[in-house]
Amino acid sequence: ETGVTQSPTHLIKTRGQQVTLRCSSQSGHNTVSWYQQALGQGPQFIFQYYREEENGRGNFPPRFSGLQFPNYSSELNVNALELDDSALYLCASSRTDRDSYNEQFFGPGTRLTVL
Amino acid sequence: QKEVEQNSGPLSVPEGAIASLNCTYSDRGSQSFFWYRQYSGKSPELIMSIYSNGDKEDGRFTAQLNKASQYVSLLIRDSQPSDSATYLCAVVASGGSYIPTFGRGTSLIVHP
Numbered sequence: 253e254t255g256v257t258q259s260p261t262h263l264i265k266t267r268g269q270q271v272t273l274r275c276s277s278q279s280g281h282n283t284v285s286w287y288q289q290a291l292g293q294g295p296q297f298i299f300q301y302y303r304e305e306e307n308g309r310g311n312f313p314p315r316f317s318g319l320q321f322p323n324y325s326s327e328l329n330v331n332a333l334e335l336d337d338s339a340l341y342l343c344a345s346s347r348t349d350r351d352s353y354n355e356q357f358f359g360p361g362t363r364l365t366v367l
Numbered sequence: 368q369k370e371v372e373q374n375s376g377p378l379s380v381p382e383g384a385i386a387s388l389n390c391t392y393s394d395r396g397s398q399s400f401f402w403y404r405q406y407s408g409k410s411p412e413l414i415m416s417i418y419s420n421g422d423k424e425d426g427r428f429t430a431q432l433n434k435a436s437q438y439v440s441l442l443i444r445d446s447q448p449s450d451s452a453t454y455l456c457a458v459v460a461s462g463g464s465y466i467p468t469f470g471r472g473t474s475l476i477v478h479p
Contacts, residue, residue: 254412285466294371294455294469295411308466342410346465354399354465356457358410 254278256345256359264365265333273328273362275343282349283307284326285356286318287342295342301326302348330364338366369394369460373470380477386443388454388473393437396461400432400439403455405472411455415441446477 255278265271277284283302287295297310301320315331324345330337340363344356370393380386388402399418403411417423417430417439429442439458443450453474457467 283465287469292375292471294373294471297466297468300466308464340410348465354459355401355413355416356467357413358403361410 254345254357254359256343256357258341258343258359258362260362261360262363262365264367266367267333267335269333269366270329270331271333271364273330273341273343273364275326275328275345275359277324277326277343277345278357281345281347281357282324283346283354284320284324285344285346286326286328287344288312288337289340289342289361291339298328307348333366335366338364340364369397369458369468371456371458371468371470373454373456373473375471375473377474377476380446380475382446382448382477382479384446384477386446386450386475386477388441388443388456388475390439390441390456390458390470391437392439392456392458392460392468394458394460395434395437397434397437397458398461399459399467400430401457401459401467402428402430402439402441403457403469404450405453405455407452443475446475448477448479451475451477 285300453472
């Protein structure tokens with residue numbers, strides 16, 4: 253167990269709806285990254301939050317947005333859901349500082365199905 | 368576009384054999400390299416990290432890094448059926464972003 257938690261485990265939505273996914277980072281970590289993983293693919297980077305600021309963003313449209321809170325937990329929000337948004341959403345926790353190797357540890361993921 | 372390439376497999380090996388998983392990357396300035404294991408329906412689990420040229424061993428796992436050839440590999444000795452999973456290679460490129468790029472993974476099947 254990594255100590256990274258995500259909720260909910262599974263979610264079913266319909267096209268056009270909005271969804272919020274949540275992640276609690278591992279104790280001592282200050283950085284959260286979100287990934288989308290489609291079946292048979294590697295995780296695709298959505299964005300990263302460090303000290304409550306967005307610290308990098310992948311090739312995802314603006315309807316994917318996020319937040320990081322003072323306790324380093326994070327939310328991923330997706331508006332106007334599309335069928336192609338169906339995937340496993342992964343949260344990864346890490347510590348960003350000069351002396352760390354920034355190893356990322358994943359939570360169990362949220363399986364989102366869009367109908 | 369920073370790329371990480373892996374053969375999707377499946378790689379099939381008999382129990383007790385050495386499984387060799389390979390990964391190439393495009394950014395010559397890449398700094399950090401990770402191997403994750405992902406069981407079907409589960410999230411990735413970090414099993415090895417390597418940062419310098421050469422070999423790094425941890426139990427039955429050995430990671431090998433060759434920056435000149437832009438190549439990183441994972442060897443699994445005495446493979447067990449429980450090692451059957453998808454193995455993801457992740458590479459952190461130069462530029463200080465600390466954001467890894469993942470390959471699509473290699474499926475490993477260890478048969479009894």
